[in-house]
Amino acid sequence: MNISLRVNGRPVEAVVEPRLLLVHFLRERLRLTGTHIGCDTSQCGACTVHLDGRAVKSCTVLAVQADGCDITTIEGLAAEGELHPLQAAFQEQHALQCGFCTPGMIMASLELLGRAIVPDDREIRAALEGNRCRCTGYQNIVAAVRTACERS
Amino acid sequence: MRRDAPPDLIGARVPRVEDPRLLAGRGAYVDDLQLPGMLQLDILRSPHAHARICELDVSMARALPGVVAVYTGRDLAQFLKPVPSAGGMQGFNAPPHHVLAVDRVRFVGEGVAAVLAQDRYIARDARELINVTYDVLPAVTDPGVALTPQAPVLHDDIGSNRAFELRIGNDTQAALAASERIISGRFINQRVIPGPMETRGAVAHFEPWEGRLTVWLSTQAPHLMKREFARYLDFPEHRLRVVAPDVGGAFGAKNNPYAEELLAAALSLKHGVPLKWIEERSEHMLATSHARAQAVEVHAGVRADGTVQALHYRLTADMGAYYHAITHIGPMMTAALMTGAYRIAHAATDIISVFTNATPTDPYRGFGRAEATYFIERTMDLIARELGLDVLEVRRRNLIRPEEFPCTTPTGHVHESGNFQLCLDRALERFDYEGTRREQARLRAAGRYLGIGIATHAWRAGFPSVPGGKGYVTSGWEKSTVSIDAAGKIRVVIGTSPHGQGVVTTTAQIVAQQFGLLPQDVRVIHGDTDAVAQGNGTMGSRSLVVGGSATLLAAQQVRAKAIRLAAHLLQIDPRQVVLESACFRDAGNSQRGIALTEVAAHAFAGPRDLPDGMEPCLEAAVLFEPANFTTCFGTHVCAVEVDVQTGAAAIRRYIAIDDAGRAINPTLVEGQIHGGLAQGIGQALMEGASYDSAGQPLAASLLDYATPKASDLPHFEVELTETPSTVNPLGARGIGEAGAIGAPPAVVNAVLDALAPLGVRHLDMPLTPQRVWRAIQEARA
Known part of the structure; x- marks a missing residue:
């Protein structure tokens, strides 16, 4: 499936399998490895990112569900080279x-x-x-x- | 020439230099690594605790597009040895532990087949296509039951589930018989899961044209792993590189060369490609080491005043299905430290170690020492209750006094130095013990149940090398190399492998202090065996005690050489040189001096420009071997209120006074204690890895295994005392495990103190609301 979204302010277009998790999309396709995976059951929150301004666990969001959305990851927080x-x-x-x-x-x-x-x-x-x-x-x-x- | 003197760095709350990249999401954990052409390894695991593998059909998985190979245990046994354990190497009866099960599985989660595929989704699909037919056998997970004649036997060659039996201590029989009174009890230190937030993982990359194998591993001991991987794979060690990248917590559970990790390396060698194995959390709960799992029957011979004359434990230790690296050491450590902080003339433990159809056990923060402390501190409360004495009084009467050090215990441990009273007194003062006792009485009159719990803990850190130990988690030395570059900045290479402790910052503090530099002038390198020639790793609260001492000694040697060179350049006697703020001054003429930068640059000159006999370069490498364990101690005291309607225990106050020997960075020391307390309180109130009667684990994810959340924990009041250790030049004491060691008995003692008026005399951890509520109902009935 085709998806288009914004990640850390930048437009991203990609073709993804429908079952691909957002966290794997961020980590493995976009190489934004600051978002981590700590469990398989949405308990640990290590994979938390912002989706349209709200904190979500990216291990329970499919990449296709982020189509048209605005994603911020930890890498987007200190974008100017200075810590938030x-x-x-x-x-x-x-x-x-x-x-x-x-x-x-x-x-x-x-x-x-x-x-x-x-x-x-x-x-x-x-x-x-x-x-x-x-x-x-x-x-x-x-x-x-x-x-x-x-x-x- | 002079600049402002930097502050004294020893004892300074320097912010961690490790932090910015981790905060910015630029850390590099093993799963963050991606190599071209890298394959994914995935493991199919046994759903049964004990079963024969009747049929194992991997043909459908092999046929799936994107799958490179599928291996069974039988396939691997053709070319791979069983997984090593130190127990086996030291002559303990170690049953073969195959990389993947061969014909028979012995715990839920044991590997049965391995898939190598192009990506993790295909590997998972292939895993689902493997068909296994099992003949399910009776299972046993309770070590007590495992010792009965009717119990199913795990390892046919051994013939029973007894792993080993051992007695540690002196004669207790006569002393017990002569005691005024014998007080008996039974305590369980339950099976728990260390559970770092990052699961295990490995990336293995064999480069055939270089003849080089690199393994990136989520480990606490890259050098230990390098030695063991080389031995296991029969691969030349000088061509093997192990890298511990950023490691997301370990707590003792990443100190073992695991089957899956050895397999990843072996398959990279076989296929000549890079491959990655990353454990899922549900696998982690089943296949990464569990811990603790000890139970004791206690007999304490006491006088009416509470003095303990003799102590005997019969200790049953659950090894799980196989030995991991140092599974067998746990009960021995418990036995060695069974007398805790007390002077007890006669003490012995009879150990029975048992195989069960459960995940193998291995170290977890406080390995052996948390168990020992729990048992003795519960015993002290039991003695007080039985004799009608104050728990504080019984402790005071038996504590080793400051003038009694060095103090050899009946189990052969030497407490080198300490001041146990100091921590106890300070804890009681801050807690207002008398006032809180009065508050407790007032609340009781109002139908509220507040309890006070005390733990005076004493244990050991920074182990010396074990004679005859052959270097497998038995080498106690650590090495550091300090070198100054031509610009006067310093590079320190350390053999420990920090993963959250903040040792990069404390190392920089120790070294910068020697030269009057700032911590940012020092770069610390660790965790890569190609960059760090020798080392052992981070375990047993040794990083500062042993590794930090090697660093200090190396820095002092470089400092002495730099002073000699500065004296040569200033044409004065070295004894006249004062080194301050990175500048060497002439004590006899404050106008004369030379900067460290100049001396450092000069050190690269040829020998003819250096003092007679001096080698170029300001560099020194020191290997430090401690003469003995460092004694670690403290007092924890807490107030816990139990809601008798629900059984919920709420910690109202928690005070931890721990002796750091010398706190290089108090903020980091306190952070270590906080983290240990969270794990100790988790064990006391929430955590437990239990099994049903068929051997099915009841906690196989973070959904049903309760590691504490922020709302589960109180605000800790942590304070440090500093009584220098006598067995390392820093004077430091191990602090990393203090919280996990002190908290379980402090909390359990408090809960039982709260429930005493209701007639509840005993509870085993975890003290969940359900367990506490039931005990209250039973006592009332």
């Missing part, structure tokens, strides 16, 4: 260790930024319900998201 404030907060608060869940964590928590009221820790923890990390114990991730929210 949320990425910078992750470094500052030591919110990553192995880094495997990190792109998904960042894409998922991006939605919390720019709100009128800064979320408290309990709200941030609840908002990260769909993303798992095995390294950090989440404390510094929560701190990083809070820090970025306070600054946004």
Whole structure:
């Protein structure tokens, strides 16, 4: 099938099998390998990207479903060669260790930024319900998201 | 000439230099690698825990367009040896573990056939086309049942499910008999899954015209893997390169040369093409090492005041169906550290290790030591309860005192140094132990159940080489090479293989400190056996204790040489040279000095321009072998409230006071403790890899295996003490495993303390709401 979409602001046209997952399309066809695969059951959130401005798990979206959509991956966030404030907060608060869940964590928590009221820790923890990390114990991730929210 | 002195880097909260590329999505994990013409390897796995393979028909899979080859276990046994284990090499009764099952499967998830295809979708299609007929056999996954005469036997050649039996310790019989009282209990440290976020994976690339094989592997020990892959494949080691690219967590589970990884390398050699194998999460839950899976029957001989006179364990350890790399070491480590932080004159463990129709076990953060700590800390609470004493008092009475180090335990372990009281006192002060006890009484009067749990943990890190160990996960040394380039910047090559610990940053801190440079002036290279000549890897909290010590010693040697050269250039005595802020100054004349950049450039000159006998280049390589394990210790204390209506346990406060010996970067140390706590609390309350009576795993995905989410965990209060270790020049203590070791007993002790008024005396992990609620109902009935 033919699909045409925008990925990180750039137009992309491709012919894909209907069963091809968006995450495989991004990783293997477009070589955007910052989006990771951590599970087969949509539990871990490592594959989170933005589809038309909303966080989705790209392992449960078919590439053909993204036809006509606007996709942002982790690579699109620091496009100008400078870390996005949320990425910078992750470094500052030591919110990553192995880094495997990190792109998904960042894409998922991006939605919390720019709100009128800064979320408290309990709200941030609840908002990260769909993303798992095995390294950090989440404390510094929560701190990083809070820090970025306070600054946004 | 002088510039502003950089801050003291030892103890500085330097942001990680590893982070920017990982944050920008520019990390390079093994699945991110794509090579031209690369094939995909996929494994068909057994759906049965124990079965004979009657028929295995791969013809339809072979015929599928895009499929290059399909192999069965029998095919591979023609040209591949069984998978190695250190247990087998050390003379333990190791049953053959074939790369793919030959005629018989022994756990759900054991590989049965392998497909090599053009891409992962075709490989998957082909896998579905393989027809296997099984004759299902009775299975046993409970190690206790596996020891009974009626149990199905996994390995016919061994004749029973006993892997090995071993006694570690001194005589306990007489001491127990002479004790005022014997207190007995039974504790289980359940089977869990390490579960790094990145599953296993390998890319193998044999280049026939170069005679070179490269294996990119999600591993914590590339050098160990290089040695083992070469031995296994009979491939010349000097032509084999193993690369650990970015690794998405390991926790002990990526320290084993796995069957699938060896197969990937073997098939790349055979087919002369690059190929990739990436494990799915559902495969990971079945086929990557599980861990813990130990149970003890405890007999403690005590005095009425709580002093422990003798301790005996009968330890049953579940090996799973086969040995992985160091499966057999787990129960031995538990036995060696059974006395925990306490002075107990008589102690021994009788180990019975058992094969079961379950996934093989192997290290997981706190290997052997988490189990030992759980058993002794639960025992301490049991003793207190039985004697009607405060849990704190029993601990205080038995703790090894600061003046008693070095302290040899009855199981032969030497605690080199420590100050266990320091952590305990600080934890209680911060927790307000007395105040919280009063709060507990108030809440109880109001029908609310708050419990307090304490764990005073003491264990060991940074193992020395094992005599007679033949180098398979038994070499305790580590190597670092420090070299200064002509511009005065530094390159450090380290033999450990960090994958989240932040060792690149701490290494840069250690080295930069020696020269008055900044961390960004130091580049750290690791993980590629072509770039790093020798090393062992990252495991057992050794990266800083052992690897960091090699780095420090190498940096000091280079520093001493640079000072001699600077003295030569300044025409003064080396003892007169002061090195500060990357500048060598004449102590006798502060106007005279020479920059590190100049000295570094000069070091590349010919020998005639150097001091007599000095070789060109500012470089040193040091191999550090620790004289003994480093003792690691701390106190964890937590308050947990149990909702008796639902059985849910909520951690109200968690305080971890751990001794870092010397914290090079406290932020990273705290991060390590946070992560360990999450895993320890996960084990205490949520996680468990259990099986049904047919040997079917009940947790085969992240849907049904509960690794903690952000909302499952509390805010941790972590604080460090620094009591320098005596067995490494940094004075550092292992810290990577402290959280996973301390948390399970602290949390379980707290829950049982909360439930004590309801008459609940015992619970086994995980303390899920259902399990807790049932115990409350049973106690009430």
